[in-house]
Amino acid sequence: MASIAMMIGGAVLNAAAFTGGNYLAKYLAGDNGQAASDVKTRHDKALEAYEAAQVRYSQERTKLLDWIRTNRENKAQAKQNFTNTDYAFKLCNQGHPDRKMTQPKEPKFSDFYQAR
Numbered sequence: 001m002a003s004i005a006m007m008i009g010g011a012v013l014n015a016a017a018f019t020g021g022n023y024l025a026k027y028l029a030g031d032n033g034q035a036a037s038d039v040k041t042r043h044d045k046a047l048e049a050y051e052a053a054q055v056r057y058s059q060e061r062t063k064l065l066d067w068i069r070t071n072r073e074n075k076a077q078a079k080q081n082f083t084n085t086d087y088a089f090k091l092c093n094q095g096h097p098d099r100k101m102t103q104p105k106e107p108k109f110s111d112f113y114q115a116r
Contacts, residue, residue, distance in 0.1 A: 093100050 089102070
C-alpha cells in the first residue's frame with residue numbers, strides 16, 4: 001500500500017516539477033511567452049505563404065492540363081479534316097470526271113538531283 005502511495009506521490013511531484021520548470025524557464029527568460037508567440041507568428045505566415053503557393057500551383061497546373069487537352073482535340077480535328085478532304089476530293093472527282101482534282105505532289109530531293 002505504501003509503495004502505491006509513493007508511486008502516486010512521485011508522479012504528482014514529477015508533474016509539478018515539470019510544470020514549474022516550464023514556468024520558471026519562461027520567467028527567467030523574461031519574455032512572458034513572447035518567443036512562443038514569435039514562433040507561432042512565423043509558422044502562421046509560412047503556412048499562409050505555402051497555401052497561396054499551392055493555390056497558384058493548382059491554377060497553373062489546371063491551365064497547362066487544359067492547354068494540353070485543347071491541343072489534343074485540335075490535333076484530332078485536324079487529322080479528321082485531312083481525312084475528310086481526301087474523301088471530298090474523291091467524291092468531287094466522281095461527280096466531275098472531266099475536271100479531276102488531285103492533291104499536289106510533294107517535292108522530293110531526288111526529283112532535282114541524281115547522284116552519278
